Every structure is written in structure tokens, then in C-alpha cells.
Amino acid sequence: MSAMPSVYYYDEHPPEADFYAEVIAGFKRRPRRIPPKFFYDERGSELFDAICRTEDYYPTRTEQALLQQHADAIAELIGERCLLIEPGSGNSEKVRLLLDILRPAAYLPMDISRDFLYQAADQVAQEYPWLEVHAACVDFTAPLSLPFCPPVSRKLIFFPGSSIGNFEPEQAETFLRNLIPVAGPQGSLLIGVDLKKDPAILNAAYNDREGVTAAFNLNLLHRIRRELAGELDPELFEHHAFYNDTLGRVEMHLVSQQAQQLKIDGQLFDFDKNESIHTESSYKYTVEEFIELAGRAGFTSRQVWTDPDQLFSLHYFDVTG
Numbered sequence: 001m002s003a004m005p006s007v008y009y010y011d012e013h014p015p016e017a018d019f020y021a022e023v024i025a026g027f028k029r030r031p032r033r034i035p036p037k038f039f040y041d042e043r044g045s046e047l048f049d050a051i052c053r054t055e056d057y058y059p060t061r062t063e064q065a066l067l068q069q070h071a072d073a074i075a076e077l078i079g080e081r082c083l084l085i086e087p088g089s090g091n092s093e094k095v096r097l098l099l100d101i102l103r104p105a106a107y108l109p110m111d112i113s114r115d116f117l118y119q120a121a122d123q124v125a126q127e128y129p130w131l132e133v134h135a136a137c138v139d140f141t142a143p144l145s146l147p148f149c150p151p152v153s154r155k156l157i158f159f160p161g162s163s164i165g166n167f168e169p170e171q172a173e174t175f176l177r178n179l180i181p182v183a184g185p186q187g188s189l190l191i192g193v194d195l196k197k198d199p200a201i202l203n204a205a206y207n208d209r210e211g212v213t214a215a216f217n218l219n220l221l222h223r224i225r226r227e228l229a230g231e232l233d234p235e236l237f238e239h240h241a242f243y244n245d246t247l248g249r250v251e252m253h254l255v256s257q258q259a260q261q262l263k264i265d266g267q268l269f270d271f272d273k274n275e276s277i278h279t280e281s282s283y284k285y286t287v288e289e290f291i292e293l294a295g296r297a298g299f300t301s302r303q304v305w306t307d308p309d310q311l312f313s314l315h316y317f318d319v320t321g
């Protein structure tokens with residue numbers, strides 16, 4: 001008899017009022033800024049997947065190749081039947097490169113984009129009927145706690161996609177430090193980190209020729225209109241992304257194409273022509289810079305893999321003993 005897929009759901013989605021409060025606060029400050037986690041409603045998650053398939057967006061295919069190539073070595077480092085935890089799991093595509101080789105005791109995808117997460121978890125459970133899947137809708141910028149924890153010897157936290165780059169470096173350190181109690185003393189971290197490189201490659205990746213990244217960025221304004229009854233016209237803003245060499249990060253902005261007034265819940269916001277809303281930063285790190293940052297947070301480097309063009313890095317860390 002074949003095993004039945006088993007999937008469990010845990011909903012700790014932040015209250016909808018958080019979106020309202022953060023948009024209002026973000027529009028009141030200068031420069032205007034909205035945290036990138038608000039990109040990800042169901043439409044935003046679909047658009048992110050489409051970005052990953054564009055020719056210009058090298059990180060996804062480069063990281064997938066590294067995972068494929070080094071899955072055996074990763075399995076050797078973590079051993080059998082670990083608990084596999086993936087914050088920001090999105091479509092759970094990359095983890096499929098590890099599941100058959102790692103044979104974890106259970107898989108815990110975690111994401112803020114609830115419907116998209118649950119659909120991805122269902123799909124994984126269908127494809128891997130021997131695997132227990134526990135999908136938790138959470139905001140990982142708050143300290144993580146596990147909704148489910150079987151008695152396993154080791155835990156592996158998988159954090160691909162260079163999502164770590166979306167934190168300011170100090171916040172990235174705090175985020176990693178908060179993972180230590182989740183991983184436990186025998187725990188490990190497998191994390192994908194985009195490398196510093198020729199700015200032309202970065203500028204192309206965040207300004208893909210198909211305009212998918214622009215649509216992803218602008219979806220934030222559509223979301224404000226849909227969910228907060230915001231009175232604004234997304235067409236009067238333009239996607240702008242560039243590598244800021246001084247700060248070592250790609251910045252994404254929405255730039256107002258004219259002087260205009262936006263209205264949310266009776267509150268008015270005046271935008272000058274060319275005034276921007278900063279929607280995302282993606283910090284890039286050298287291998288050494290990242291090992292140092294993770295070291296400060298309490299992780300010891302065990303292995304680093306990079307591709308021949310030095311575009312992307314995959315790090316394996318143990319919790320420092």
C-alpha cells in the first residue's frame with residue numbers, strides 16, 4: 001500500500017491591520033519606505049515566480065545548479081532524518097532538489113503568502129507521499145517558533161533565494177541570531193547568498209527585459225488600492241532599480257512620474273515629481289563578508305560552494321558549539 005500524503009497547516013498570518021499601519025507610517029516618513037514583505041500577496045508570489053524564470057534573473061538557476069551539484073555533500077553534512085525548516089519557502093521548488101537525498105523526518109515550509117504557501121505545501125505532499133509536511137504561515141521578521149517539532153537528532157534551516165539580502169545587515173545578523181534557538185545546539189543552516197559582482201549584471205537582473213520585476217514592484221500599489229481602498233493610480237509610478245555601490249545593495253523604488261496626491265482612508269499624501277517609495281534593498285556579500293556576519297550571529301562555516309562565474313554562493317553553517 002502506498003503512503004498517503006500528510007500535510008498540516010498553521011496560520012499565524014500577521015493581522016491585516018499591520019499592512020495598513022505600515023503603509024501609512026511608510027508614506028509619512030522621508031524617504032518614503034514600505035517593507036518588502038508586503039510584496040507577497042498571492043499575485044506578488046506568482047510574479048516573483050515569473051521573475052525567477054526570466055533570462056536576466058540569474059540567481060534562481062545558479063542556486064538550483066549549486067543545490068543539484070552538492071546535494072550529496074549536504075546530505076553527508078546533515079545526516080539522515082533531520083527536521084528540514086524553510087523560512088520564506090515560496091513555491092518550495094528548490095527544496096525538491098534535496099528531499100530525495102536528505103529524506104528528512106518532516107518538512108516545515110514557512111511563508112507570509114498564505115494561499116500560495118498552502119498550495120505549494122499540498123503539491124510537495126502529493127509528490128512526496130512519504131514526507132510529512134507542516135506548512136506555517138508566519139512573518140519571519142518576528143522571532144520564529146516551530147509549530148511542530150518531532151524528536152529528531154538534528155535540524156536544518158534552509159534559507160535560499162538570497163532572502164537574507166532583503167534585511168539591513170544589522171537586521172540580518174539579528175535574524176540569524178534568532179535562528180539559533182530554532183536550530184538547536186546540533187543544528188545547521190544552508191543559506192543562499194547573492195555575491196557582489198559587476199553592477200551591469202545586477203542592474204540587468206532587477207530590470208528584466210520582459211518587465212516582470214517592474215510588474216512585481218508595482219503590484220504593491222495595486223495591493224494598496226485593492227486591500228486598503230487606496231485612491232491612487234499605479235500607472236503614475238515607475239519601477240526603478242539600481243546597484244548602489246557605496247552600500248553594496250540593489251535598491252528598488254517606485255518613482256512618482258508627476259506631482260500628485262494619494263489618499264488612503266481619508267489621509268492625504270503629497271508626492272513631488274520624481275519622489276520615490278523605497279520598496280526593497282537586496283544586499284550583496286562577498287563570501288568572506290557573509291561568513292563574518294554569520295559568525296557574529298553564532299554560526300560557524302563548514303562549507304561554501306560557488307558557481308564558476310562567481311555569481312552566487314551557497315553556505316553551510318553549524319551552530320557554533
Ligand SMILES: C[S@@+](CC[C@H](N)C(=O)[O-])C[C@H]1O[C@@H](n2cnc3c(N)ncnc32)[C@H](O)[C@@H]1O
Binds near residue numbers: 036
Ligand atoms: C525572494 S523570495 C524567495 C522564495 C524562495 N525561497 C526562493 O528561493 O525562490 C522571498 C520569499 O519569502 C517570503 N517572505 C518575504 N518576507 C517574509 C516575511 N517577513 N515572513 C515570511 N515570509 C516572507 C515571500 O513570500 C517569498 O516567498
